[in-house]
Amino acid sequence: MSVYRPQPAPVLILGAGLMGRLLGVALARSGHPVTLHEARAATDQGAAAWVAAAMLAPLAEAAVAEANVVRMGLYALPRWRELIASLQQPVYFQQDGTLILWHRQDAAEATRLSRVWAQTVQQLPELQAAQPLDAQQLAALEPSVAGHFQSGIYLPQEGQLDNHQLLQALQAELEQRGTALHWSHPTGLEQALAWQRQHGGWVLDCRGLGAQPDWAATERPLRGVRGEVACLYAPGVTLQRPTRLLHPRYPLYIAPKQDHFFVVGATQIESEDLSEVSARSALELLSAAYAVHPGFGEARIVGLQSQCRPTLLDHQPLVRECAPQVLQINGLFRHGYLIGPAVCDAVLEYVQQRSHDLAQGLGLRFEPCAAALAA
Numbered sequence: 309m310s311v312y313r314p315q316p317a318p319v320l321i322l323g324a325g326l327m328g329r330l331l332g333v334a335l336a337r338s339g340h341p342v343t344l345h346e347a348r349a350a351t352d353q354g355a356a357a358w359v360a361a362a363m364l365a366p367l368a369e370a371a372v373a374e375a376n377v378v379r380m381g382l383y384a385l386p387r388w389r390e391l392i393a394s395l396q397q398p399v400y401f402q403q404d405g406t407l408i409l410w411h412r413q414d415a416a417e418a419t420r421l422s423r424v425w426a427q428t429v430q431q432l433p434e435l436q437a438a439q440p441l442d443a444q445q446l447a448a449l450e451p452s453v454a455g456h457f458q459s460g461i462y463l464p465q466e467g468q469l470d471n472h473q474l475l476q477a478l479q480a481e482l483e484q485r486g487t488a489l490h491w492s493h494p495t496g497l498e499q500a501l502a503w504q505r506q507h508g509g510w511v512l513d514c515r516g517l518g519a520q521p522d523w524a525a526t527e528r529p530l531r532g533v534r535g536e537v538a539c540l541y542a543p544g545v546t547l548q549r550p551t552r553l554l555h556p557r558y559p560l561y562i563a564p565k566q567d568h569f570f571v572v573g574a575t576q577i578e579s580e581d582l583s584e585v586s587a588r589s590a591l592e593l594l595s596a597a598y599a600v601h602p603g604f605g606e607a608r609i610v611g612l613q614s615q616c617r618p619t620l621l622d623h624q625p626l627v628r629e630c631a632p633q634v635l636q637i638n639g640l641f642r643h644g645y646l647i648g649p650a651v652c653d654a655v656l657e658y659v660q661q662r663s664h665d666l667a668q669g670l671g672l673r674f675e676p677c678a679a680a681l682a683a
């Protein structure tokens with residue numbers, strides 16, 4: 309006897325940035341007919357998802373994020389590994405920890421952060437503790453900085469990925485699965501609701517900062533927080549893992565990608581200015597890189613890019629059902645890559661089972677629509 313299985317509901321996704329692509333692939337794999345509307349052209353690499361450094365650093369981010377974000381980041385690390393292993397196109401993914409460095413005059417900041425990280429590990433025992441390194445241990449772990457720094461801290465669990473490869477691999481899978489991809493097709497909530505009246509199913513609003521007008525009237529306005537990065541090609545530098553330089557004015561990181569490419573980032577400026585990287589920021593980014601390794605002096609500047617992180621007042625992500633089966637997924641701030649798979653799994657659970665257990669367990673704020681729950 310054949311068992312009746314209902315056809316998975318159609319889904320319209322607005323925005324093919326990070327969350328739009330992650331959710332698109334996850335839903336298409338589960339058999340949902342997916343339609344995706346993206347405002348930019350398919351070749352445009354200007355969205356936050358492209359500009360990001362894609363560091364996956366739950367403990368390092370505990371310095372600026374609350375415990376639930378750290379928990380989501382921990383959950384996401386093995387999920388990234390699984391997802392990337394399942395994609396047809398290769399995506400560089402590394403989980404060799406983060407190295408923290410500082411100059412002698414900034415030692416007090418290293419002490420302060422060590423305390424923050426120790427408290428975070430107490431709260432979340434699944435986290436591996438930060439390890440202080442003396443000069444010898446530092447030289448053994450990261451020989452290229454030996455001699456320049458006498459001590460450091462190692463955060464062993466952390467990782468990073470190549471976001472350009474990831475976004476392309478997700479797009480390739482969407483195309484291969486026959487997803488209806490509409491590029492250069494800006495769409496607002498009104499049009500999305502009209503689509504839902506015609507097709508039924510779900511609307512997932514993943515427009516990042518592009519959704520700003522729809523949040524303006526709520527008690528949670530969405531704003532952009534400017535970030536700038538430098539992409540460098542430095543054949544003379546062999547940093548093996550993401551490295552953060554503690555500094556009172558410009559605390560920055562260097563994320564080594566493949567083949568001696570490095571992303572140095574990121575500034576964090578309370579501004580929605582999307583113009584080019586400022587001279588001051590470029591100087592800070594390049595100074596930080598040079599301070600970590602003099603080999604960056606001969607690096608070639610491949611690109612300087614700026615974008616804005618979509619941010620809510622409390623710097624927390626939020627999934628909000630603004631109308632039955634219409635989810636606004638936003639506020640990922642500087643943690644989209646860190647927590648993306650956690651948010652994706654929680655949204656999938658709600659779409660497929662009407663359950664928000666995973667969101668609750670992870671501490672992801674999830675506001676279901678009262679009308680939808682009552683139905």
Ligand SMILES: Cc1cc2nc3c(=O)[nH]c(=O)nc-3n(C[C@H](O)[C@H](O)[C@H](O)COP(=O)(O)OP(=O)(O)OC[C@H]3O[C@@H](n4cnc5c(N)ncnc54)[C@H](O)[C@@H]3O)c2cc1C
Pocket residue numbers: 322323324325326327328345346347348355356357358359360361362363364493494495496514515516517518519534535536537573574575614615616617618637638639640641642643644645646647
């Ligand atoms: C400089 C910088 C560095 C960062 N570094 C890191 C990092 O190291 N680690 C980390 O975890 N996170 C990092 N982030 C944050 C991360 O990039 C974001 O959190 C993430 O991209 C947010 O994902 P999203 O899908 O919500 O939005 P986005 O990735 O911005 O995607 C939104 C998409 O919606 C599209 N869109 C907008 N309006 C419309 C419309 N009307 N119709 C259709 N489509 C529309 C946009 O074109 C875009 O493609 C960084 C961000 C920046 C700017």
